[in-house]
Amino acid sequence: MENLVYEVEIDAPREKVWDILWNSETYNAWTKFFAPDSSMRTDWQVGGKTYFLDGEGNGMVSTIEQMQKPEILIFKHLGMIKEGKEDLESEEV
Structure with a gap:
């Protein structure tokens, strides 16, 4: 399995960065890309x-x-959702 690691230095307090990344009102601003x-x-x-x-x-x-x-939030991706259904086992996953 390939592990991807990304690191970016941001000149702001950790709490502010966390809030911008994970707040439901601001999440879409950076993921829309x-x-x-x-x-x-x-x-x-x-x-x-x-x-x-x-x-x-x-x-x-x-x-x-x-x-x-x-400081830390690590996700493990388990599968996909297509047409409203979770797929955790197919070969595509």
């Missing part, structure tokens, strides 16, 4: 379900593997 009308639904629980959706309700099913506000 890959999926217009994108949204994220989560229970904010480690091991719970998180959904990354496009404007048509398709997207990814994930779980939070690790969370230490406001």
